Amino acid sequence: xxxxxxxxxxxxxxxxxxxxxxxxxxxxxxxxxxxxxxxxxxxxxxxxxxxxxxxxxxxxxxxxxxxxxxxxxxxxxxxxxxxxxxxxxxxxxxxxxxxxxxxxxxxxxxxxxxxxxxxxxxxxxxxxxxxxxxxxxxxxxxxxxxxxxxxxxxxxxxxxxxxxxxxxxxxxxxxxxxxxxxxxxxxxxxxxxxxxxxxxxxxxxxxxxxxxxxxxxxxxxxxxxxxxxxxxxxxxxxxxxxxxxxxxxxxxxxxxxxxxxxxxxxxxxxxxxxxxxxxxxxxxxxxxxxxxxxxxxxxxxxxxxxxxxxxxxxxxxxxxxxxxxxxxxxxxxxxxxxxxxxxxxxxxxxxxxxxxxxxxxxxxxxxxxxxxxxxxxxxxxxxxxxxxxxxxx
Ligand SMILES: Nc1nc2c(ncn2[C@@H]2O[C@H](COP(=O)(O)OP(=O)(O)OP(=O)(O)O)[C@@H](O)[C@H]2O)c(=O)[nH]1
Ligand SMILES: [Mg+2]
Numbered sequence: 001x002x003x004x005x006x007x008x009x010x011x012x013x014x015x016x017x018x019x020x021x022x023x024x025x026x027x028x029x030x031x032x033x034x035x036x037x038x039x040x041x042x043x044x045x046x047x048x049x050x051x052x053x054x055x056x057x058x059x060x061x062x063x064x065x066x067x068x069x070x071x072x073x074x075x076x077x078x079x080x081x082x083x084x085x086x087x088x089x090x091x092x093x094x095x096x097x098x099x100x101x102x103x104x105x106x107x108x109x110x111x112x113x114x115x116x117x118x119x120x121x122x123x124x125x126x127x128x129x130x131x132x133x134x135x136x137x138x139x140x141x142x143x144x145x146x147x148x149x150x151x152x153x154x155x156x157x158x159x160x161x162x163x164x165x166x167x168x169x170x171x172x173x174x175x176x177x178x179x180x181x182x183x184x185x186x187x188x189x190x191x192x193x194x195x196x197x198x199x200x201x202x203x204x205x206x207x208x209x210x211x212x213x214x215x216x217x218x219x220x221x222x223x224x225x226x227x228x229x230x231x232x233x234x235x236x237x238x239x240x241x242x243x244x245x246x247x248x249x250x251x252x253x254x255x256x257x258x259x260x261x262x263x264x265x266x267x268x269x270x271x272x273x274x275x276x277x278x279x280x281x282x283x284x285x286x287x288x289x290x291x292x293x294x295x296x297x298x299x300x301x302x303x304x305x306x307x308x309x310x311x312x313x314x315x316x317x318x319x320x321x322x323x324x325x326x327x328x329x330x331x332x333x334x335x336x337x338x339x340x341x342x343x344x345x346x347x348x349x350x351x352x353x354x355x356x357x358x359x360x361x362x363x364x365x366x367x368x369x370x371x372x373x374x375x376x377x378x379x380x381x382x383x384x385x386x387x388x389x390x391x392x393x
Contacts, residue, residue: 013037019109030054070107077111092123110149158217195265195311208297220315237276260318269305
C-alpha cells in the first residue's frame with residue numbers, strides 16, 4: 001500500500017549488482033541490512049555468483065560464455081544481457097524503484113549494465129545507478145572502457161551517481177590493501193543506496209518523498225556525485241556533515257559549492273535531535289550556492305542510535321523552471337505529475353528546501369525526536385522562536 005506516510009513499500013524496490021564488483025557490493029549490503037529490499041546479483045560468471053552469501057544470483061549469457069566471465073570484453077557483456085533480456089525484464093516487473101550497482105571497467109558490468117538499466121526503466125521503475133570508475137592502479141584501458149560504459153548508462157537511467165574509486169581511496173588510509181580498498185568501495189556504495197531507500201520507506205522526521213526523487217531525476221541531467229560521512233559522540237552531526245562535505249568524492253567540497261541541486265540524507269537513531277538536523281543543514285548551506293536547490297530527508301533507524309550518517313547526492317545542473325514541488329504527496333502509482341525538464345536556464349532563484357512533512361509547525365519542532373535541554377533551555381525550539389525574533393516577510 002502506498003500512502004503519503006509510507007510512499008513506497010519495500011516490495012516495490014529492487015537493488016541489483018551487475019558484474020563481479022557490483023555483485024560483491026550488493027552481497028555485502030544484504031549481509032548488513034534487515035528488512036531489506038530484494039537484492040539480486042547479475043553476472044556472466046556463474047562460479048563467482050556461487051561464492052555469494054546473501055544476494056539472489058542471476059546468471060546471464062550462459063549460452064554465450066558458458067557460465068564463464070567475459071574476459072573484459074564489453075561486447076560480450078552486452079550480448080549476454082541481450083540474450084537474457086526476458087529474465088531482466090521479469091526482475092523489474094512491478095517495481096517502482098530500481099538501484100543498479102555497477103563497478104565499471106570490466107566486460108560484464110560495463111557492457112550489461114546499460115541494458116539492465118533500460119529494462120528497469122522500461123518496466124516503469126525510477127532507475128538509480130551507482131557506478132564506480134576503476135582505481136588508477138588498474139590502468140588506462142579499464143578506465144576508458146569504464147567511461148564509455150558510463151556515457152551509455154547516462155542515456156538509460158534516471159539518476160547516475162558516479163563514484164571514482166581513486167577519489168574514495170584518497171579519503172582513506174594510504175595503507176589500505178587492494179582488497180580493503182574494494183571493501184571500502186562496497187561500504188560506500190551500500191551507504192549510498194541505503195541512504196535513499198531508507199528515507200523513502202521509513203516515516204522520516206523529515207520525509208524525502210518519492211515524488212521529489214522523481215523530480216530530482218527529471219531535472220538533473222548530468223551524472224551526480226555523492227559523498228558520505230558518519231559521526232559518533234557529542235559532535236556527531238557536525239563530524240558527519242563535515243566528512244561528507246570535505247570528501248574527495250565531491251572534490252573536497254568544490255562540487256557542493258558549484259551544485260545546482262543537492263539531496264541531503266540524514267540518518268540517526270531515536271536520539272537524533274532537531275538541532276543536529278539544523279547543524280547539518282547549516283553546514284551544507286554555508287558551502288552551497290545561494291540558489292542551489294536543497295532537498296533534505298531525515299530518517300530514524302534503531303541501528304543508528306548514538307550515531308549520525310550524512311549522505312550528499314550532488315547534481316551540477318538543474319533544468320526546471322519552477323522551484324521544487326517537493327511537498328507533493330507521492331501518488332498511488334508512484335508516477336508524479338511534475339514539471340517537465342526545460343533546457344538549462346541556470347536562473348537564479350531562492351534556495352528551495354523541501355518542506356518538512358514531519359514538522360509540527362505550530363510548536364516549531366519535529367515529531368518523534370527526543371528533546372535536547374541545555375541548562376534548562378529546550379534547544380529543540382528554534383532559536384528565532386526562543387528569542388522571540390520577529391521574522392520579516
Ligand atoms: N566495489 C568493488 N569493486 C570491485 C570489486 N572487484 C572489482 N571491482 C571494480 O570493478 C571493476 C570491474 O571489475 P569486475 O566487476 O570484476 O568486472 P566484471 O564486470 O565482472 O567484468 P568481467 O569479469 O570482465 O566480465 C574493476 O575494475 C574494479 O575497479 C569488488 O569486490 N568491489
Ligand atoms: Mg567478472
